Amino acid sequence: MLMNKALDSYEWLRIHERLDRTVADAALSYLNKLTLRRIHINTQQLGDELDELRLGREPDYNMPGLPLVYALKYMPRRIVSIFGSLLSVLDGWYPKSVLDIGSGTGATAIAMDLLNLPRHVSLLGIEPSQEMILFSECPGWWGRVSTTYRQGSISDLVNNRASLMTSDLVVLSACFPYGFDNWSPLLTALGEYKGQDSKMILAVKPDAKADLLTSFQQRLRSRGWPTIAFCCHDLPDVIKDNTLPLPQITNVWQRLGMDDSSRPKTWWNTPDDKFLVANPKPVRPAQSINCCYKTETVF
Secondary structure: OOOOOOOOHHHHHHHHHHHHHHHHHHHHHHHHHHHHOOOOOOHHHHHHHHHHHHHOOOOOOOOOOHHHHHHHHHHHHHHHHHHHHHHHHOOOOOOOEEEEEOOOOOHHHHHHHHHOOOOOEEEEEEEOOHHHHHHHOOOOOOOOEEEEEEEOOOHHHHHOOHHHHHOOEEEEEOOOOOOOOOOHHHHHHHOOOOOOOOOEEEEEEEHHHHHHHHHHHHHHHHOOOOEEEEEHHHOOHHHHOOOOOOHHHHHHHHHOOOOHHHOOOOOOOOOOEEEEEEOOOOOOOOEEEEEOOEEEEEO
16 A cells, blocks of 8 residues: 655655756757757747647657656656655665666656665666657765666567666656557566566556556466555645745756746646556665765565
């Protein structure tokens, strides 16, 4: 069941400000990379390409500049969704290694950092678009999350199972294309549930792809994985406030000449994100955790 952990408005405001700063800094860094590559972006063209998502089609994520507009418009919401879902299911169990399948612009890494877990986290991102990887490598923070990104697809994982087998947490956030049905490589790589009792899988999908989440859940259950499903309405109320400003992200948005009426938000009414957690109560082996100024042993 969900934990409904307390998160007061003051604490969320500080986290929200960090989110704003981190995404804006990454956007400016990526914009500088485009300048060095002598690439001039056409914001109207990028906006039109991104509108493919509304039509149930995938945009060309390899188009130079598209990750910038995508990140400014969708990344805050994606970070909050991943942050909120993990906040709701982590119960004294903290991953030390994360595999982010379809890592996109790096939302999972930022969400993990905002959680401020009492241990260092190593994250490996697998992403088919090299242009998206260029953006995900831009954040200048080095908190409790270290990141490595590699180009690859879901299907490629069947030939590289080591990263799946050794990861404590596997995140799949909005990574399945519309009409995806090639489940076999992923399920084969994940393996049977037996022997995976210290692993958690988190899948996040917008409502438009809810059927993919249902199919994934059915297939995981057939392999023995215990699962729970919930939606954005079950997340802590404090993170669903869509009135908090994003001044630094908005400044970059306006600098690009984007439509002010669709300025970035961390939450929309309503995003209708759906969540699937496989093995919601992973076993915690005895381990030592360095927490602030003391070392404690957790069983």
